[in-house]
Amino acid sequence: MIQAGIKSILNPPKMSNKHVNAVVIGAGAGGGVVAKELATGGLTVVLIERGRWHTFDEHGDDELTSQRTFPLKCGYGPDNERNWRMSPDGKNGWRKVFPNDWSYGNIAACVGSGTVSYGAMAWRYQPDDFRLKTKYGAVPGSSLDDWPLSYDELEPYYEKAEYEIGVAGDPSNDPFAPPRKRPYPMPAFSYNREGIILEKAAKSLGLHPFPIPMLRNSVRYNGRPACIHMRTCVGYACPVGAKAGTQNTVIPVALKTGNCELRINCMVSEIIVDDSGKAKGIKYFDADNKLQIQTSDLVVVSASASETARLLLNSRSKLFRNGAGNNNGWVGRNIQDHAYTGAYGLFEDEVYDDAGPGACIAINDFNHRFTDIIGGGVLCNEFIRMPYQFTSIRPSGSRTWGKDHKAFQKQYFKRHIAIHGPVQEMPVFDKKVEVDPVVKDFWGIPVARISGLRHDNDIKVAHFLAEKAEKWLKEAGAIHTWQSVPGKESTPSQHQSGTCRMGSDPKTSVTNKYGQLHEIDNIFIADGSLHVNNGGYNPALTILALGYWVGDHITKSWKGTGMR
Amino acid sequence: MGKRYIARREFIRLFTGGTAALLISFNTGCKNKISQWRYLNEDEIRLLDAIVEQIIPTDDFPGAKWANVSNFIDKQLDTNYRDHQPAYREGLADFQKSVIQMKGEKFEDLPFAEETAILENMEAGKISGEYWNNNSPADFFDMVRQHSLQGFYGSPVHGGNRGYLSYHMLGLDYPNVIGQNRYNDPGWNKINPKSPKNVK
Numbered sequence: 001m002i003q004a005g006i007k008s009i010l011n012p013p014k015m016s017n018k019h020v021n022a023v024v025i026g027a028g029a030g031g032g033v034v035a036k037e038l039a040t041g042g043l044t045v046v047l048i049e050r051g052r053w054h055t056f057d058e059h060g061d062d063e064l065t066s067q068r069t070f071p072l073k074c075g076y077g078p079d080n081e082r083n084w085r086m087s088p089d090g091k092n093g094w095r096k097v098f099p100n101d102w103s104y105g106n107i108a109a110c111v112g113s114g115t116v117s118y119g120a121m122a123w124r125y126q127p128d129d130f131r132l133k134t135k136y137g138a139v140p141g142s143s144l145d146d147w148p149l150s151y152d153e154l155e156p157y158y159e160k161a162e163y164e165i166g167v168a169g170d171p172s173n174d175p176f177a178p179p180r181k182r183p184y185p186m187p188a189f190s191y192n193r194e195g196i197i198l199e200k201a202a203k204s205l206g207l208h209p210f211p212i213p214m215l216r217n218s219v220r221y222n223g224r225p226a227c228i229h230m231r232t233c234v235g236y237a238c239p240v241g242a243k244a245g246t247q248n249t250v251i252p253v254a255l256k257t258g259n260c261e262l263r264i265n266c267m268v269s270e271i272i273v274d275d276s277g278k279a280k281g282i283k284y285f286d287a288d289n290k291l292q293i294q295t296s297d298l299v300v301v302s303a304s305a306s307e308t309a310r311l312l313l314n315s316r317s318k319l320f321r322n323g324a325g326n327n328n329g330w331v332g333r334n335i336q337d338h339a340y341t342g343a344y345g346l347f348e349d350e351v352y353d354d355a356g357p358g359a360c361i362a363i364n365d366f367n368h369r370f371t372d373i374i375g376g377g378v379l380c381n382e383f384i385r386m387p388y389q390f391t392s393i394r395p396s397g398s399r400t401w402g403k404d405h406k407a408f409q410k411q412y413f414k415r416h417i418a419i420h421g422p423v424q425e426m427p428v429f430d431k432k433v434e435v436d437p438v439v440k441d442f443w444g445i446p447v448a449r450i451s452g453l454r455h456d457n458d459i460k461v462a463h464f465l466a467e468k469a470e471k472w473l474k475e476a477g478a479i480h481t482w483q484s485v486p487g488k489e490s491t492p493s494q495h496q497s498g499t500c501r502m503g504s505d506p507k508t509s510v511t512n513k514y515g516q517l518h519e520i521d522n523i524f525i526a527d528g529s530l531h532v533n534n535g536g537y538n539p540a541l542t543i544l545a546l547g548y549w550v551g552d553h554i555t556k557s558w559k560g561t562g563m564r
Numbered sequence: 565m566g567k568r569y570i571a572r573r574e575f576i577r578l579f580t581g582g583t584a585a586l587l588i589s590f591n592t593g594c595k596n597k598i599s600q601w602r603y604l605n606e607d608e609i610r611l612l613d614a615i616v617e618q619i620i621p622t623d624d625f626p627g628a629k630w631a632n633v634s635n636f637i638d639k640q641l642d643t644n645y646r647d648h649q650p651a652y653r654e655g656l657a658d659f660q661k662s663v664i665q666m667k668g669e670k671f672e673d674l675p676f677a678e679e680t681a682i683l684e685n686m687e688a689g690k691i692s693g694e695y696w697n698n699n700s701p702a703d704f705f706d707m708v709r710q711h712s713l714q715g716f717y718g719s720p721v722h723g724g725n726r727g728y729l730s731y732h733m734l735g736l737d738y739p740n741v742i743g744q745n746r747y748n749d750p751g752w753n754k755i756n757p758k759s760p761k762n763v764k
Contacts, residue, residue: 061719062719062721071710071714072640072644072645072714073644080644230740231740354736386717387736388714388717388718391717400709401620401683401713402618402680403621406623406627409733409734410733413735413736414735
């Protein structure tokens with residue numbers, strides 16, 4: 001660090017910004033962790049974020065601008081005024097969509113990004129998720145592959161994420177829990193009323209219920225207080241900081257080293273790649289929308305699966321006419337999400353419990369345990385459904401307005417339970433992020449467009465899991481149940497992944513197992529883009545763990561002036 | 565349960581009284597020269613009030629009109645929903661024209677049940693299209709329906725859900741004093757095995 005510091009004093013860069021060792025693009029789950037790893041490892045870092053800091057007080061418990069339901073706008077970014085995309089219009093053309101449109105595929109944009117407003121489930125993927133192709137064989141129509149990284153290799157980094165960010169959990173009742181060396185740092189949360197009802201029902205079905213591990217303090221931890229059980233938790237910031245995100249854990253640590261500068265309200269437009277095929281830094285628009293250049297020894301991109309791919313595709317140079325690291329045409333391909341599936345049940349008695357976030361109980365019984373079902377997914381009770389969100393929860397054929405609507409709201413708002421699960425999607429090469437050849441955003445940067453359909457297997461597994469969810473609700477005493485199964489159309493949003501996947505074969509992947517571009521050795525990726533497949537779980541903890549993994553590799557191979 | 569019901573009525577009465585006073589002072593002060601609306605005009609608001617009241621009608625709880633849902637929509641048309649301005653201006657006009665052609669009366673002057681029947685046809689796309697220029701009747705209906713639900717159930721900061729009416733209707737405490745509902749709610753003790761009543 002000192003060496004690098006002296007070097008930059010003796011040889012001041014000609015650009016307006018002081019040269020640094022690393023630029024990290026995106027201060028979310030991946031970028032926040034990488035910035036901290038590099039800064040504490042002695043590298044000088046600029047962490048650059050298109051959004052800004054957000055607080056609970058600014059948004060309160062406003063359901064219409066939460067990150068869960070956002071008809072008016074996305075409270076935690078991005079804004080509608082400067083960020084748009086193109087989406088298939090269903091007639092072989094494209095239409096312009098804004099972040100508060102479901103077809104946009106929104107993911108938060110602020111310091112901490114999704115980890116500010118997420119539900120904070122802290123899942124490790126299963127060992128089998130890292131070797132899906134070996135376990136199930138090739139799947140026609142899918143670009144399915146194994147990760148170049150095994151669960152065992154990532155395990156210490158999962159642990160590090162669990163301890164540094166903070167996870168509350170207890171896997172002792174889950175016989176299918178992935179192996180771990182240390183227990184969770186905090187005790188598990190207790191069940192709310194739904195959880196108590198569902199636990200009994202699951203056990204009588206011979207299933208194995210257990211408390212959902214959460215990136216949320218069950219006790220005081222890391223200088224932050226314990227959870228106060230807001231009903232508006234998922235989709236909102238935490239008023240007391242009990243929910244752990246990079247914004248209240250690793251990013252402050254990074255800033256405290258003195259090695260890391262956080263630049264907010266800055267939109268990166270391009271990674272500068274010189275004619276020899278090396279990254280030299282980035283171009284970005286600062287808070288005053290003025291174009292700036294920041295040079296660096298290396299660049300880490302952690303801008304989310306859609307925006308990371310968009311940035312690489314927009315970074316064209318002599319050796320990379322189709323975008324940085326994209327000579328094989330795989331950047332932006334295989335975008336995945338989760339095919340959320342499940343069931344709803346109506347009850348005679350009140351089952352509502354005003355103890356947020358609501359989601360508390362899970363079963364792992366339907367993941368990798370059936371040879372005819374590829375993958376699977378965890379099933380959990382759903383986060384609290386707020387009043388507006390609940391207006392769309394109806395058995396098919398229900399009246400959606402008028403006195404029937406109102407009667408249903410009154411009767412069942414506190415008398416329903418939802419069980420949902422994220423079906424692991426099969427990667428599809430033609431499900432992709434591209435940049436639009438014509439349409440540009442507020443800054444003049446070509447926008448992303450996302451298209452493609454889910455694999456048939458996702459729908460099959462979704463039906464399988466929805467049936468299990470419905471059975472669970474019936475056992476719990478629901479008087480009426482119905483399934484909610486997704487279709488083939490999807491726009492990957494908060495769980496988006498896979499667009500710069502890692503792999504051993506440079507022909508069918510974008511980075512090596514350390515997130516380093518096969519083709520440009522001083523550009524790294526550290527976000528969900530790296531996922532070869534997306535597990536049957538919420539991806540946040542895996543993205544955090546990959547942040548540690550990539551950061552660790554960079555600091556270990558860093559020589560003071562460049563990569564070893 | 566009975567006690568709670570009275571409390572609700574009391575709450576509503578208090579609110580209604582307050583608003584009436586406000587409206588009177590408004591009318592005497594400014595006559596009709598300044599509209600209290602931001603984008604929509606008085607005629608449009610009268611029609612919109614009748615439509616939103618169909619979406620969430622009054623029963624033992626007030627409906628969308630009382631909850632200021634039209635105010636929510638008007639406010640959004642001036643801010644977040646500026647893009648929807650033409651859809652409302654044209655849609656409301658086209659809709660009213662079709663109703664007058666069918667019934668010889670304005671929508672808001674019809675009996676409640678007739679209004680319901682018209683909207684049911686509209687939702688199903690079974691309404692004469694001759695007066696509809698740029699909107700599809702079914703799409704227009706669905707847009708107003710969605711916005712009404714937002715205005716009725718969303719936060720009052722956006723102009724609707726007067727006094728958190730819908731939260732009271734659903735039994736959601738507001739302001740949310742964490743824990744209070746558990747003390748009020750006898751059902752909790754039945755289910756929670758760890759509650760004092762169940763510990764022998």
